[in-house]
Each structure stands twice: as structure tokens, then as C-alpha cells.
Amino acid sequence: MEEELRLLQIDNPTPAQIATSLDEIEEENKKRHLSVVLIGHVDAGKSTVGGQILFLTGQVDDRTIQKYEKEAKEKSRESWYMAYIMDTNEEERAKGKTVEVGRAAFETEKTRFTILDSPGHKSYVPNMISAASQADVGVLVISAREGEFEAGYKRGGQTREHTQLAKTFGVSKLIVVINKMDDPTVNWSQQRYEEIKKEMRGFLKRSGYNVSKDIQVLPISGLLGTNMKTRMDRGVCSWWEGPSLFEALDAVEVPPPDPSGPFRMPISGKYKDMGTVVMGKVESGTVTEGDSLLVMPNNTPVKVLAVYCGEKKVRRAGPAENLAIRLSGIDDTDIFFGFVLSSVANPIGAVTEFVAQLKIHELPDKFVFSAGYKAILHIHSIVEECEIAELMHQIDMETKQPIPKKVYSVNNGALVICRIQVNNLICIEKFEDIRQLGRFSLRTKDKTVAIGIVIGLPLHQ
Ligand SMILES: Nc1nc2c(ncn2[C@@H]2O[C@H](COP(=O)(O)OP(=O)(O)OP(=O)(O)O)[C@@H](O)[C@H]2O)c(=O)[nH]1
Numbered sequence: 001m002e003e004e005l006r007l008l009q010i011d012n013p014t015p016a017q018i019a020t021s022l023d024e025i026e027e028e029n030k031k032r033h034l035s036v037v038l039i040g041h042v043d044a045g046k047s048t049v050g051g052q053i054l055f056l057t058g059q060v061d062d063r064t065i066q067k068y069e070k071e072a073k074e075k076s077r078e079s080w081y082m083a084y085i086m087d088t089n090e091e092e093r094a095k096g097k098t099v100e101v102g103r104a105a106f107e108t109e110k111t112r113f114t115i116l117d118s119p120g121h122k123s124y125v126p127n128m129i130s131a132a133s134q135a136d137v138g139v140l141v142i143s144a145r146e147g148e149f150e151a152g153y154k155r156g157g158q159t160r161e162h163t164q165l166a167k168t169f170g171v172s173k174l175i176v177v178i179n180k181m182d183d184p185t186v187n188w189s190q191q192r193y194e195e196i197k198k199e200m201r202g203f204l205k206r207s208g209y210n211v212s213k214d215i216q217v218l219p220i221s222g223l224l225g226t227n228m229k230t231r232m233d234r235g236v237c238s239w240w241e242g243p244s245l246f247e248a249l250d251a252v253e254v255p256p257p258d259p260s261g262p263f264r265m266p267i268s269g270k271y272k273d274m275g276t277v278v279m280g281k282v283e284s285g286t287v288t289e290g291d292s293l294l295v296m297p298n299n300t301p302v303k304v305l306a307v308y309c310g311e312k313k314v315r316r317a318g319p320a321e322n323l324a325i326r327l328s329g330i331d332d333t334d335i336f337f338g339f340v341l342s343s344v345a346n347p348i349g350a351v352t353e354f355v356a357q358l359k360i361h362e363l364p365d366k367f368v369f370s371a372g373y374k375a376i377l378h379i380h381s382i383v384e385e386c387e388i389a390e391l392m393h394q395i396d397m398e399t400k401q402p403i404p405k406k407v408y409s410v411n412n413g414a415l416v417i418c419r420i421q422v423n424n425l426i427c428i429e430k431f432e433d434i435r436q437l438g439r440f441s442l443r444t445k446d447k448t449v450a451i452g453i454v455i456g457l458p459l460h461q
């Protein structure tokens with residue numbers, strides 16, 4: 001009976017088999033995916049731009065907008081209703097400031113986008129960095145309103161700090177949107193636009209961007225949605241002949257993720273079900289049913305029995321997919337969160353120390369950052385106690401060059417290179433190799449002390 005069934009399936013594929021082959025076809029035709037982080041000074045309009053994108057792509061209806069208008073008015077924040085689409089918690093709405101990174105998704109002709117709306121306030125810099133280190137492209141939002149550009153751009157303003165941090169944490173392309181062009185102090189003035197553009201281009205060049213290749217500047221109104229989805233209305237602004245924000249985003253060129261890289265999937269969940277099922281997001285490479293892999297750092301050889309992408313069984317899956325993988329060869333009790341499912345030919349290294357570039361954010365009272373400092377390391381799905389073994393040198397934020405003198409301790413705001421040690425073997429990568437496995441935060445008492453990237457690993461372990 002069973003034999004018969006199997007024969008039947010060859011001639012008449014089951015719905016599951018059809019779905020599997022359709023998935024593979026779909027995989028191949030799929031639009032590229034880009035993550036976009038919105039950065040910039042507090043109140044520049046990041047959440048408004050994010051909310052407007054969702055509105056323009058039909059993801060928020062008029063009734064909801066009216067509800068937000070009413071709620072914003074009740075909180076004496078009339079103009080904040082568009083930002084309310086992204087700022088969803090009570091504190092954010094009451095104060096008109098983003099705290100948590102907001103997420104949203106939309107599509108253009110060639111691209112599926114994930115938007116990460118970061119907070120501009122300086123207290124939340126770690127959240128901004130965490131968003132930036134996940135992004136391919138940055139949209140730097142600048143307010144053209146009288147006094148606001150100046151306030152954001154001066155020392156201590158977040159326009160410069162965010163730009164430099166975005167560059168440090170891997171955002172290689174920037175679209176600079178000069179926002180609030182509709183404001184009565186601006187009235188779509190070309191002179192104001194050019195003034196800001198000139199200043200920004202000089203600064204971006206000094207921060208290490210190639211302004212002709214990596215930077216695009218354009219004027220918008222996030223509040224009114226002007227020059228965002230469709231090109232500029234000539235009745236509103238006669239001098240702008242360039243692209244809209246959506247066009248500019250669609251045209252950004254970034255190297256696609258490499259499906260032929262070494263397979264890496266940090267394990268963030270597991271259960272027992274006809275073998276051991278592990279869950280996680282593929283950060284590099286491709287997995288196919290039947291593959292032999294290693295569970296690291298304990299070097300256990302395993303075999304892939306089945307791959308599930310969401311609810312669907314697939315034969316093969318590549319980078320950025322969230323998967324559940326059924327394995328044979330390992331017991332679920334031998335797997336811990338933070339372990340990495342890895343290729344055999346090119347396995348991920350397991351280390352107890354690494355060299356990092358760190359931005360010190362907020363030290364506990366009366367503490368300085370020096371060798372011997374202890375914190376909790378959070379890197380991909382790993383949570384592990386660590387100690388600073390050595391401060392190597394401090395980096396000048398603007399020039400990105402090491403400061404040529406011995407450093408023993410640093411304070412908040414410093415950018416430093418240091419050596420970090422942990423007690424147990426951990427599997428990580430250099431940030432430049434696989435970003436998501438090479439960026440981390442250091443925390444003490446639930447506060448982010450520093451954010452960093454892995455820049456060096458020991459050669460032999
Ligand atoms: N006139 C005008 N006002 C705008 C525009 N974009 C944003 N605003 C206003 O600027 C204020 C701040 O907007 P948000 O979107 O909350 O700014 P944000 O950059 O997200 O601020 P943080 O999350 O605190 O960093 C609100 O009052 C908005 O209505 C615009 O294009 N034109």
C-alpha cells in the first residue's frame with residue numbers, strides 16, 4: 001500500500017511537493033531585500049518619514065490617521081500624528097520621541113525594504129547603533145527648519161554623531177533627505193537647500209564617504225509626503241528635477257548577500273521532534289536537505305533531515321531566512337543558545353578572546369573604562385560574562401585615526417580598540433566578514449555600557 005502511494009506521488013506530486021518547487025522558483029525570482037535605517041538629530045522627522053512611507057504604500061488607512069490626529073491633539077502634539085504610526089508606545093507618543101527602534105516593511109519596483117526607525121535622542125544611542133549595524137542603507141533625515149539644522153549639526157548634536165556611527169557600524173550608502181521643506185521658515189527655498197547640502201557634503205567627505213558614489217541628497221516633506229513616493233509636484237517646488245525618495249532607494253546599489261558563503265546559523269531555539277529541531281536565522285551561506293554540518297563550538301557532526309521556512313518545508317534556503325532545521329546526530333540537551341550551526345569545510349572558529357572597536361556609551365557612576373572592567377557580552381544569540389583584558393588605543397572620531405599615545409582609561413563617548421576575554425568558548429566572526437555575528441553590546445545592570453564590533457580574532461585556537 002505504501003509502495004503504491006509513493007509511486008503515485010511521482011506522477012502526481014502532492015500539494016506539499018508542488019509548494020516546495022514553487023518556493024524554489026519564487027526564491028529565484030525574489031526581489032532583493034534591503035534594510036534601511038532612519039538616522040538623524042532628535043525631532044528631524046525620522047518617525048514622520050517612516051509613518052508617511054507606510055501611509056503612502058497603503059498600509060495605514062485614513063480612519064487610523066484620523067484617530068492618530070485626535071490622539072496627538074489630545075496630547076498637544078498636533079503635528080505628530082504621522083510619527084504615531086511608528087512610535088507605538090505611550091511614552092513615545094506622550095513625549096514625541098522615539099525610544100525603541102520601530103520596524104516597518106514596504107516594496108518598490110525592484111526591492112523589498114525593511115525600515116528601522118532609530119531614536120534621535122542622545123540617551124538612546126545604543127538603540128540607534130543596533131539598528132545601524134543591521135542596515136545596508138541609511139536615510140539621514142535633516143530638518144531644514146530655521147535653527148533646527150544648525151542645532152542638529154553643531155557639536156553635541158546627533159547629525160554628526162549618527163553619521164559617524166553609521167559609517168563605523170557598516171552603513172556604506174546614505175541618502176540625505178533635507179526634510180521639513182514645507183515649513184513656513186523654508187517654503188521650499190532652493191538657497192536653504194543648497195546651504196545645507198554644501199555643509200553636509202563637506203562633512204560626509206571628512207567622515208569617509210565618497211560623496212559622488214555613496215551619497216545622494218534630496219529635498220522632501222515627510223509630513224506632507226512630498227517627493228517621497230512620486231516625483232516633486234512642480235507647483236510645490238519648481239527647481240527640483242532629481243528623483244523622489246522611493247526612486248533613490250530603489251536605485252541604491254549594495255552588494256547582494258552571498259549565498260555561497262560558508263554556512264552559519266546561530267541557534268536561538270530548539271526542541272525535540274523526530275530528531276532535534278533547531279531554529280535561527282541564516283547569516284551566511286545556504287543549507288540543503290541532506291547536508292552534513294557541524295554544531296559549534298562543540299564540534300558535533302550532524303545531518304540535515306529537513307528544512308522548514310516558516311510553516312513550509314523547503315529543499316534549500318539561503319541567507320536572511322528564518323529556519324527550523326531537523327537534525328540527526330545530536331541530542332537537544334547538548335545544544336545551547338548561542339551555538340552556531342556551521343559548514344564542515346569552513347567551520348566557524350571558537351574563541352575565548354577577540355579584539356574589538358568599542359564606543360563607550362554610559363558607564364555606571366564613578367566608573368572608568370579600563371583593563372579589568374567586567375560586563376555582560378551580548379553577541380548574536382550569546383550572553384556571556386566578559387572582561388576587558390587590555391586597552392590598546394583610542395580612536396579620533398572625526399579622522400578615524402588612532403591617537404598616538406598610551407591609554408589606560410577612557411570615559412563616556414570614547415571610541416577605543418581593546419582586547420576582550422570570556423571564560424567559555426564562543427563562536428563569533430569579524431564584523432567585516434559576517435556583520436550579524438560580529439557586532440555586540442556590553443551591558444552592566446541592564447544598561448548598555450558600550451557597543452562594539454569584532455575587528456580581530458586569534459589565528460589559532
Ligand atoms: N513642517 C514639517 N514638520 C515636520 C516634518 N517632518 C516632521 N515634522 C515635525 O517634526 C516633529 C518631530 O517629528 P518626529 O517624526 O517625531 O521626529 P523624529 O526624528 O522621529 O524624532 P525622535 O524620534 O525624537 O528622534 C513633529 O512635530 C513632526 O510633525 C515635515 O516634513 N514638515
Ligand SMILES: *[C@@H]1O[C@H](CO)[C@@H](O)[C@H](O)[C@H]1NC(C)=O
Pocket residue numbers: 184185186187
Ligand atoms: C513663506 O510663506 C509664508 C506664506 O506664504 C509667509 O508667511 C512666510 O513669510 C514665508 N517665509 C519665508 C521665509 O519666505
Ligand SMILES: *[C@@H]1O[C@H](CO)[C@@H](O)[C@H](O)[C@H]1NC(C)=O
Pocket residue numbers: 210211212213
Ligand atoms: C569615488 O567614486 C568614484 C566613482 O566610483 C571614483 O571614480 C572616485 O575615484 C572615488 N573617489 C574616491 C576619493 O575614492
Ligand SMILES: [Mg+2]
Pocket residue numbers: 046047048083087097098117118119120
Ligand atoms: Mg522618532
